[in-house]
Amino acid sequence: MDIAASVERAIKRLNSVIVDRPRAIIILFVLLTVVLAGGLTSVGMGQGGLDAFTEGLPAQNALDEVNQNFQQPFEPDTETTQLIRTDDNVLTKESLIREVRVLEEINSRSDLWMDTASGPSTLIAKQLNPSASTPTEYRQTLERASPTEIRQTVRELKDNPRFTGSLANDFNPTSVSASASITTVSHTLPKSYGSDELTTVQTEIQSIVKQAPLDMRAFGSGTTESEIRQSMTDSLSLVMPIVILLLLFFLVVAYRDPIDVVLGLIALVMTIIWTFGFIGYAGIPFSQQMISVPVLLLAVGVDFGIHIINRYREETERGFEGIEAMRAANGQLMVAFIIVTVTAVFGFGANIISSLPPIKNLGIASAMGIIFTYLIFGLFLPAAKLVTDDLRARVGVPEFNSKPIASDESALGRALAFPAQVSQYAPTVIVAGLLLSGAVMGAYGSGVGTSFENEDFLPPEDLPDYVEMLPAQLSPGEYTITETMNLLNDKFGQGDSVKIYLEGNFQEDHALEAMAAADDNPPDPLAVGSGGQAETQSIITVLKSHANQNPEFAALVARNDQNDNGIPDQNLERVYDVLFASSASGQAKQYLTEDRRTAQVVYTVDADATQSEVSTAAASLADRFPMKATATGNTVVLAAVMDLIFQSAIQGLAIAVVLTAAFLVLVYGLLERKPLLGVVNVFPILVSLALLLGTMRYLGMSLNALTSTILSISVGVGIAYSVHTTHRFIDEYDRATGAHEAMMVTLTGTGGALFGSMLTTTLGTGALALAITPLLKNFGVLIALSVTYSFLMSIIALPPAVLLWERIRQWGPKSLARLRPAAD
Known part of the structure; x- marks a missing residue:
């Protein structure tokens, strides 16, 4: 069975439905929009801040048990x-x-x-x-x-x-x-x-x-949650109008026709309704990370819209009428749209493997949103374009400007084709140079840090100056949470510490001796006491302190201390009864429950030690206790989340790249008999990722609760530029005399659409840099950089790689032909 022929027939049938029955397509999509709009009322605000990431972690569960079981002077x-x-x-x-x-x-x-x-x-x-x-x-x-x-x-x-x-x-x-x-x-x-x-x-x-x-x-938790939600609302109110204005401006520049602009905006609104309707029906909570979803979908939707309208105009410029022009444009773009959609789903959906719920939910929502984007822009928009053009012709509404964005005669077209022109002279040198540059930037970027802090989620104590210039309708509310937390840290903060949560029978003989023995030769981050000893607070320190103040209690301890080290090792039930009935009862209850089944030991931490070092040291120390012991405390919990964030980033990137490469090799192999083009297609995005990582480290940005998704998302967003370029190249390659000529035609045609898409996407997603919270600011900057790098590599790295592909493809059969007589 010829798979390529089957796929081609399926695409032709779908294309025929779109161009032959556009009104039916429009009615179907309007009905679906009404149905999915019903889910908007079910979209609920999720838990904000650190709690959404720490819930369910073993260290957090242990910390919750500590806070519940032991009296604290101040524990909200x-x-x-x-x-x-x-x-x-x-x-x-x-x-x-x-x-x-x-x-x-x-x-x-x-x-x-x-x-x-x-x-x-x-x-x-x-x-x-x-x-x-x-x-x-x-x-x-x-x-x-x-x-x-x-x-x-x-x-x-x-x-x-x-x-x-x-x-x-x-x-x-x-x-x-x-x-x-x-x-x-x-x-x-x-x-x-x-x-x-x-x-x-x-x-x-x-x-x-x-x-x-x-x-x-x-x-309190209520005021904290309120301000986090307020910052989310304010960020949306601030960012979305700017995004919409920028998109509207570039849609006007790209389409140069008010009717086409309106069609593009309708498609974008439908995409948002479908996505958030799905979120509501699926019960996915809306969190700070979700603010990036509409921005990403608007960016990808604009990309699809510009391509379909621009390609349609190219066909009309060649003399085709409306229906045939759309049939040709859609027939050529549909495969590219499907490839882009599948690879974008791989990139966005790779975050589903994360064990952190907010990142997993972001992966689900963005992956479904990309599918909806394809359906609306790949099926609905072409149908709506045909219907409106037909109506415009009958009513007599004139066309304003239906020229493509770029051509081989325009300055933009010549500029976009310049890298391809240069590539023909030394493609091997250029590819080698890009590989070397990518390797250097990747090695440098591998040192990018990981962070997980309250400051990432909370509005800053001092809002940016531009906020004061905003009109009252867009001006954010008053935020006090960060200032309050800074005050708490300054006035009430203690040195960093970790806790070991212990479960067992602490009335057994030698239970306290075993607790103290674990402190011998502590790991370096915990060896902060004199002589390299651990500095701890536990039921033992309370017991010794009370013995120093109360001679009768000191005598009781001495009678039950067989090795004379100040720690009783027999008749512990009696010792506890007396201690808990004394003036030291309040302190004792901070470290041992009244049923004597759970205890905590608090260790002071070296201020110079990193979160990772402290967490590793605490886990190592917990293994020394003979009873069940769990390392916990804020430092340990945050370190655990940081590890999961880094793990999610690497695993998501690996899954996105491997699935994308395998899919492209498979698609180009089955449909075009050119499997190696799949590898060529991935080459620009790999260089882009290396540049992005290097830039992150240079700018001092770290992988946090949202930017950790940037690597896999960059694959999903950035691969579109290479796919569109490669797919157009294949169409032109079959008609041209060689790869160079085909690439020149590709960049002067599709390159214009890519350039327009890059501008809208970069400025649209970059508007997140104006958000209130640092989490969204950094994500906006990075996604804008990612898109820019992806576009640049699609016109700089792809042409020489394609020329090398052609040489390898031509070298193979000729070499075999030369070798065959010698073998005979």
Whole structure:
């Protein structure tokens, strides 16, 4: 069976349906658009920030267990709001009373569901009056107390971890001063409430705080999620109008006909409706990464639209009438469109293999969007063009400009064909030079870093200057989250640490000895203590500290310490009972649960060690414990995500390149009997990727939650330029006298469409650089660079590679013919 003939017949039948029954095609696509538009109402906002990437990771699960099982001085969760204060001294009587008045107002609102509050003011009031339990009683207690009594109470609480943990690092119990404090408000929300309701509660608290006569701000998961969503909305509101204006401008330049421009815009809108309708029906959440999807689809859609309209005009210039011109243009482009669509699906869809849900969802959405783009621009747009041209002829609407973008007589056509003109003299040297340059840039770019930080997702503390020049309709809202997090880090931040989460029976003899033995000869990133020892906090450090302060407890420990090293190794149940009943109970509960089945050990980390080094050291240390041990902590979790990001980037790139190359070799082999052209087709994109990686490292950009997808996406977007050029070359090669002549005709014709597509795509996707969040900014810059490199390589690297292909193709049969007589 002749596969090429079968494919050709199938394409002719599909093409006949488009050109012979265009109105039926239009009606079908309009109906499909109405159906898919129903899914737009189901598009929901997904979890933003780091949480969307860390959910389900073993290290994150262990960290969640730690936060749930052990008391923390300050540990926010989904049902708390933190009130963060700054002042010259937050521990004066007047300052404490003003803080409690804010709590009173929050408590008076039933819709804020306040349950309890814990902070310096409440803890001091409770110490003064143990019966006080409401904000009003706290205020009355503080008002009755003298400044001297308050200062004395602060000194009494200086060893209380909940009290000291709610004060800034500069807390001085001697002078009774601190420059910042945190008061945690707990909410008892109805079971039917979710994150949206919590956001509403925290937004209302933020409004109350703003009206208070003190420097205070509300902070919590709801406000964080709210600002991340707001930044997404603001980014879309800022970027999309600019993208649309740029696309409209270049559509006008490329089409130079208002009716064709309108058709192109309709097709673009349909593409967005189809894609986001699918997202809604599929239940895929809309995240920050998804903002790149409409921009990418608009870019690819414009590419398809320019090619079909430009090729149609080329055929009409040759004298064909509308239907026959479209039949010829569509017949030639349909195979190229299918190849581009399949390779783009490989590039975009390669991200589906990622184990990180946001990246996987981006791969699914963009891959489906590319398929929709092909259907709309490959089937609907040609049909709509025929119908509107027919209607225009009957009504008598004149044509404005139906010339192709470039020709061999135009300056643009000659400029685009110049690399092909040069290539004929030394194609081998040029290809070798490109290979060498690509290898150097690739080697340099292999050192590109990986990052995963809160700052990637959050709006910057200081918005760019251009934002202030925007009209009120486009001006973004007020962002406080980054400033608040910086304040928390400056005032309350501790040195980096990792945690080992332990599960077992800690009442068994030698359980504590085994815990301490794991610290012998710690890995370098954890050897920060004197003499290269580990610096830890655990139930052992609490036990030793209390023994130093309490002679009776010290005697109990000594009686049960067989090797006299200060760590009891028998009768641990009794030791724990006494410890947990003492004044050190609060500290003990930070490191050992009351059922004595789980514990945590906190290790201080070398400040100069990288996240990867710390994570490796923590995992190595966890293996030393005889009980079940899991390395966790923010540093370990972020390092785990960074590893997955890098893994996703490399695997996605490998899958995209291998599948694309195999598909192109197969297609050109089956359809054209020229399989080696598939390899030639991939050559420009490989050089482009090397240039992109080198540029990323030079600009100091790293592979993060979104830019990690850029490598595989670059294959999907960039291969289109090589495919269109190669496919047109094949058509011209069969009519021309050689590869050079065919390539000259190709670049003066298809090259013009490629140039127009490159401009629209580069500026359209580059508009993401104006987004609010750094995540989208860098992605916009990189995708614009990727498209530019892909276009340049399609006209610089492809011509000499094609000339070499022709020499190899001609050399084979001739050499065999010369060798055959000698063999005989």
